[in-house]
Amino acid sequence: MGYRGPLPQRLVDRVNACTAALYSSPRWGRLVRRRITxxxxxxxxxxxxxxxxxxYRRADGTITITVVVPDAKKWWHNFTGAGGPVSLHLEGIDRSGHAVARRDDRGRVTVTVELDS
Incomplete structure (x- = not known):
């Protein structure tokens, strides 16, 4: 059973703020950074x-980001079409790459990042 209604932007912003705090937390950060960047x-x-x-999920030099509730988020629109440059914080360092967003016929959005060498 998935969520079907619009999410208020304040809720999305609050979840992102809490996630970012956990990400940088000395206590929980190491655990959170296994799946969050x-x-x-x-x-x-x-x-x-x-x-x-x-x-995210990582396979070699490719990062796959599944956008949860994509209609409530706008960031991934920056990577439609030919995509664009991004930076990801992985394993303690910033890595650059090229991201491309795709929406499938069921409305799901995946952003694929090819990391630079």
Whole structure:
């Protein structure tokens, strides 16, 4: 059973703030960072730099991010079409790469990041 209604932006912002706090926590950070990373990108329209916590899976040089409740989030729109540059904090260092977002026929969104060498 999945969530079908719109999420208030305040709720999304609050969850992101709590996740980011856990991510940087001396006590819980190591555990959280196994599946969560911070993605940093420049907004296409605003030109501003943003960072947000995301869940991820890693296979070699590819990072896969499944966007949970994509219609309540806007960050992934920066990577539609040809995609764009990103930075991910992985294993204690910032890694750059190229991200591309795809929406499947069921409305699910996946962002694939190919890390730079």
């Amino acid at each position: 911070m993605i940093t990108y420049t907004g296409r329209r605003s030109g501003r730099t943003f960072s947000t916590p995301v869940g």
